[in-house]
Amino acid sequence: MxxxxxxxxxxxxxxYICKRAMDDERKDYMKILSRQSKRExxxxxxxxxxxxxxxxxxxxxxxxxxxxxxxxxxGVESDLLxxxxxxxxxxxxEIILLYYFMDMNDTEIAELLKLNRSTVYRHRTSGLAFIxxxxxxxxx
Numbered sequence: 001m002x003x004x005x006x007x008x009x010x011x012x013x014x015x016y017i018c019k020r021a022m023d024d025e026r027k028d029y030m031k032i033l034s035r036q037s038k039r040e041x042x043x044x045x046x047x048x049x050x051x052x053x054x055x056x057x058x059x060x061x062x063x064x065x066x067x068x069x070x071x072x073x074x075g076v077e078s079d080l081l082x083x084x085x086x087x088x089x090x091x092x093x094e095i096i097l098l099y100y101f102m103d104m105n106d107t108e109i110a111e112l113l114k115l116n117r118s119t120v121y122r123h124r125t126s127g128l129a130f131i132x133x134x135x136x137x138x139x140x
Contacts, residue, residue, distance in 0.1 A: 061075070069098060074102065
């Protein structure tokens, strides 16, 4: 059966509209890909610092050297730092652990240990100096 010229015209118009819609979709998709490629970079092009932000490292209690001070247990991951802390006198170690690991200030530590604030400060600074010296000697 032969199509009339009207039906042929309608089919051609429909065919044109379908082709046009598909071409517009292709153009939109290409624009999206272009925008994404401008904002995205591959992992191989990133620095180690950024790549490490996407990773998670499990930590276990066996990875830490534990110290107990005034009823608190503090875990230290660095073997060198834990060795330096072990070589400190008990009072200085306790003050440094409370200050740097438990986020207490000199006044709070002084109240907790029933010491003068200036004594806490003196023990803390001399303890840090010892740790610094110890770690520098071990690094050589």
